[in-house]
Amino acid sequence: MTTAVLATAATTGNRTAGTTGNRELLDLLGRTPLAHVTVDLPCPQPGFWAKLEGLGVGGMKARAAVSMLLGAEKRGELRPGAPVVESTSGTLGIGLAFAGQALGHPVVLVGDIELEPSMRQLLRAHGARLELVDRPEAEGGWQAARLTRLRELLTRLPDAYWPDQYNNPDNKAGYASLAAELVDRLDHLDVLVCSVGTGGHSAGIIGPLRRHWPRLRLIGVDATGSTIFGQPARARLMRGLGSSIHPRNVAYDAFDEVHWVGPAEAADACRRLARSSFVSGGWSTGAVALVAAWAARVHPGAVVATVFPDGPHRYLGSVFDDDFAATHGIEPATAATRPVEIPHPKAVEATGWARCGTVTDPVVAPPEENP
Missing domain, CATH: 3.40.50.1100 (Rossmann fold)
Incomplete structure (x- = not known):
């Protein structure tokens, strides 16, 4: 430019x-549909609820964008x-x-x-x-x-004006409307699954939702190669989740566990969604769908919900393209069917779907956790 x-x-x-x-x-902001997803991902699962933010005008992050600009206007910064x-x-x-x-x-x-x-x-x-x-x-x-x-x-x-989405509290404040829409549509919620990039939407909705359902579990979903939860930063094929920095919007103390998902698992989930549920999306959507289905299987009778951040159209040349998959070594047919358990984010590098029940802020973790 x-x-x-x-x-x-x-x-x-x-x-x-x-x-x-x-x-x-x-x-036009918000008021997106809520779908019940029962497709095998990749195994049979009882179903979970998915907020289809990709069908909203401006997408999911329009909520955060409006909130950040309105906040800056009010303070005189914009x-x-x-x-x-x-x-x-x-x-x-x-x-x-x-x-x-x-x-x-x-x-x-x-x-x-x-x-x-x-x-x-x-x-x-x-x-x-x-x-x-x-x-x-x-x-x-x-x-x-x-x-x-x-x-x-x-x-x-x-x-x-630079909104600085990674560290702006107005980012997460913009998702109060998303939380309110979930409360309006669901009688109860046991497990919430959120992808994590800037940390905005997970931090923005968990507070209001826990005021309604205090025992609500929050599962974070990150990308392999992302450093958000303490893994080493690597080159990442997947976009829309993960980070090479540590955003201050991430509410580390709110998470009960974190999963890292690789491209093969995310792409396989996206394709299964598209074939059998019609609703689908990109890397973030596939990753959270995979983990939400897992949560619905391992917590029998629990009401599980997640947020599909976007739709499939942007990813027709990547997630849904066989030539792209072959070029980048993505084989959805070999995608993991369950996560590998690791005791701590720094214990081993996750190269595929992995799960950890210990969540700490890698920037302020105690010295013994930062060898």
Whole structure:
């Protein structure tokens, strides 16, 4: 993105929404369907509930995006018509494009060259401007490279606001509406399964839900190669969950256990969902569906719910593509049918589906847990 284009983003606003925005769009936020999923994943299971956030306008992260921008406006950190700059692997970008149109702010997004062409086109179609980094950093990978470029942009756009989704409390506050919708639809809930990336939606819904159901168990789902729960950071094929940094929005003390899921398991679950339940999605959706089905099997009679963060369309060239699977060594037919148990996140590196009942914040863990 050139300096001239950035200057245009800073001074002219979003040409679709205008500097005054269109706050009537906010009436479209949320109220997504709740589906009962009984498909074998991969084994027979009694069924779990799935909130289909991919069917919401702006996607799941539109809730967080609106919350972060409204909070910044209220505090005076985001001035009328000022640009919003953020790093994204795609999903939050769609949410910010929605929030930018609704609230009247141009949106500049920092992605990377692994962002799918279809997602690039969609973000631009919704009025966002893209800045793409072309190489990962040695430490922190693509995520760190995007944040480095973002900080450079902030020096060139002095009036811009950076939501900092990884550490912004308004991120998790935006999911209060999601929690309320689950309470409205379910008479009881025993187990909640959430994917973890920024940590926003798991932290944002567990508090309100536990006020209704104090004994509710929370299971976190991470990607292999993610460092969020104390595993070593590795290059990750899956996008939408996991992280190469430690987001401060993650409510470590709220989790009862964590699962790491690999690409083969997530892709197999996505394909099974698409074939037998019609509703499906990408890496995050496949991962949480796999673990939610496992939870429904191992806790007989329990009411289990999860959140499907997105739909399948973005992943037609990856999760659902046989050539992509072959190129990247993904064999859904060999996906694990149950998790490997590990005693502590630092005990062994998870290379496939693994489960751990010990959850600690790797940044503040006691010295004996950080050998």
